[in-house]
Amino acid sequence: MISGLAAMAAVGACVLRTCRLRFGGGFARDGVFGLLALLVGAGLCSIGHLGGLALGGLPWWLMPAGLVVAALVAAAMRAPDPAPRRAEPVHARHPVEGLGIAVGWLALLVLGVQACGWIATYADLLPHGDWDAWAIWNVKARFLHAGAEAWPRVASTEMVWSHPDYPLLVPGLSAFLAAAGDVEPAEAARTVGLVLPILLVLLPSLALGALRGPAAGAAAGLVVVATPAFLLFGPHQLADLPLAAFTCGAFVAVALAGQGSPGALPVAGLCTGFAAWTKNEGLLVALAVVGVWVVTRPPRRWIPTLRAWLPFVWGCLPGLGALLLFKSLLAPPNELRAATTLGGFAGRLFDPARHALSAQGLWTHFTDQVGLALPLLATATLLLRLRPRAESADALRLLAAVLTLHLAVYAIFVTTPAEPAWHVSTSMDRLLWQQWPALVVATLLLSRSETAPTGPAGTLG
Amino acid sequence: MLPPRWSAPLLVAVLAAAVGVRAWAPVRDAVAQAPRTDEVSALLGRYGALAAHLPRDGPVGYQNEALLGQAGATPDLSRIGRRAILAQLALAPRVLRLRIEPGLLVLDLPDAAHARRVAAEQRLAIRHDQGDGLLVVEVPARVPR
Numbered sequence: 001m002i003s004g005l006a007a008m009a010a011v012g013a014c015v016l017r018t019c020r021l022r023f024g025g026g027f028a029r030d031g032v033f034g035l036l037a038l039l040v041g042a043g044l045c046s047i048g049h050l051g052g053l054a055l056g057g058l059p060w061w062l063m064p065a066g067l068v069v070a071a072l073v074a075a076a077m078r079a080p081d082p083a084p085r086r087a088e089p090v091h092a093r094h095p096v097e098g099l100g101i102a103v104g105w106l107a108l109l110v111l112g113v114q115a116c117g118w119i120a121t122y123a124d125l126l127p128h129g130d131w132d133a134w135a136i137w138n139v140k141a142r143f144l145h146a147g148a149e150a151w152p153r154v155a156s157t158e159m160v161w162s163h164p165d166y167p168l169l170v171p172g173l174s175a176f177l178a179a180a181g182d183v184e185p186a187e188a189a190r191t192v193g194l195v196l197p198i199l200l201v202l203l204p205s206l207a208l209g210a211l212r213g214p215a216a217g218a219a220a221g222l223v224v225v226a227t228p229a230f231l232l233f234g235p236h237q238l239a240d241l242p243l244a245a246f247t248c249g250a251f252v253a254v255a256l257a258g259q260g261s262p263g264a265l266p267v268a269g270l271c272t273g274f275a276a277w278t279k280n281e282g283l284l285v286a287l288a289v290v291g292v293w294v295v296t297r298p299p300r301r302w303i304p305t306l307r308a309w310l311p312f313v314w315g316c317l318p319g320l321g322a323l324l325l326f327k328s329l330l331a332p333p334n335e336l337r338a339a340t341t342l343g344g345f346a347g348r349l350f351d352p353a354r355h356a357l358s359a360q361g362l363w364t365h366f367t368d369q370v371g372l373a374l375p376l377l378a379t380a381t382l383l384l385r386l387r388p389r390a391e392s393a394d395a396l397r398l399l400a401a402v403l404t405l406h407l408a409v410y411a412i413f414v415t416t417p418a419e420p421a422w423h424v425s426t427s428m429d430r431l432l433w434q435q436w437p438a439l440v441v442a443t444l445l446l447s448r449s450e451t452a453p454t455g456p457a458g459t460l461g
Numbered sequence: 462m463l464p465p466r467w468s469a470p471l472l473v474a475v476l477a478a479a480v481g482v483r484a485w486a487p488v489r490d491a492v493a494q495a496p497r498t499d500e501v502s503a504l505l506g507r508y509g510a511l512a513a514h515l516p517r518d519g520p521v522g523y524q525n526e527a528l529l530g531q532a533g534a535t536p537d538l539s540r541i542g543r544r545a546i547l548a549q550l551a552l553a554p555r556v557l558r559l560r561i562e563p564g565l566l567v568l569d570l571p572d573a574a575h576a577r578r579v580a581a582e583q584r585l586a587i588r589h590d591q592g593d594g595l596l597v598v599e600v601p602a603r604v605p606r
Contacts (some may be wrong), residue, residue, distance in 0.1 A: 052598075064490060093467075094467030096467050096468055096471060097466075097467040097468075097469075097470055098469075099471060100467075100468070100469070100470025100471030100473070100474055101470045101474075103470075103471060103474040103475070104474035104477070107477065107478040107481070111478065111481045111482070111485070114485065115485065118485065118488060118492050118509070121492050121493075122492050122495075125495050129580060136551070214470075215469065215470035215473065218473070218474060218477075219470075219474075219477060222473075222474070222477030222478065222480075222481060223477065225481050226477060226480045226481040226484045227484065228485050228488045230486055230513070232488065257472045302543055371484060372483065372484065373478045373480060373484065376476060376477055376480045379469055379473075379476060380473045380476070380477065382463065383463065383464070383469040383472055383473055384466075384470075384473065385463070385469070411545050441597050
């Protein structure tokens, strides 16, 4: 399976290079690029593996090798890259400040290692994951692993419990890693479930470290580590953690683009497209991010803003294209959508009891599940000092986008055609956890920067 | 009134470490006490829940089981039911026979005590216990996730 993970990283690194994201801008920045490369590589290798099956069952390594060659050729044909921007401290550091930063990263290391131990123990207790893992994602992965003849039956309506219309990024990734490592798909899913919690702690902390300085970076990692209910989703082998990773990757890349990293916007688009190809609700990420950027500007700026976001749209194409092909050629209609009529939808939308249930679900999630991590996030942002309002427009837009996603989850559970109490109790917390790392990133981006990248700033329209 | 900016990283680190240690404390206990989901309990948990999805009236869908068999790439689909499901799971050499019927799960296990323990862990009501490992468990209409 190591060869599969290495192929993912190689594909992702080459694509990032083609997008003009270049390593060499400092430890935190390089770490962020490495993690984004892994995410982008995971999405592309999953899609490539499905493409190989559609073409009659190509060897697992052929698609990644083709993607690497194509990316390198595209990179060679582009103009020379600008030099990477290095982060420089903006003020001399007080000795206690330096001590605090060291204590923060040390605490993150200790708690993170301990968390890894418990996650690994938990994974050992759940070798086949939780309900959705065995009923949906790993069953689909087995079909994809069974070969070119069996894989189209992955969307068979005979297996209603496996939701035949669900997108295939996660099963495709399991099947790819299983083929690369010559193991069962469930074993590959277990590995992904162990890697993702680590990635979801490192990505916010390194991103904040690169964008706002090491104190904010340590705070971001510590806030995520303080939510075991979230990180323990890894061993459950569900698709919610991969979706959280792609959502977080998209938010981090948008923030990087706002600070002048050329090529970060198409990478944000790639992550957003892969979010849509991971779960149906992942489609909301693209709508929320672009929608917030457009509507927070005066109408005369809408067209120029959309033009500035075109690289993001190009980046969305692999994930959205795979989703479109799957939904139009193979997948049956979504059961919830099929059960929805306009009259029924309106009736549910104005039912106060459903609003009360959905609000209760939100409240329970943030008080029981997120717990003290939420006040910790707010306190850390305030202690690190808020940025001047004029400098925090992009961070506020990202926060608005993630809050829009929370509102969308609320609306989904108000209008669900399923029995609402059952639906809220079985799914709502998972959908809200999908936004958690993005919420941490967006909130801490409001804090004052300790470092400032040198060179020209970027523009998001 | 906020404390001086230079003290912020230390305050955040101490606060966050305290919150993190407090958050993981109950998990530590829960994980330490949780039983491992062995292959038999995995089988019961997974296909007990699957059986709950099947209609209570009428036969089990033949096509369902054929698909499960195909997913496991088993060459023998002639006696599709239990073999296909076992192959799909690639599990449980200790499970001798398994049959899913609407609302019921019929298991034939080598160890009756183990079968009873697993059924209790999965909170599945035992309809019939022959004492030699043959166990018929009732599957609830909706299994909690």
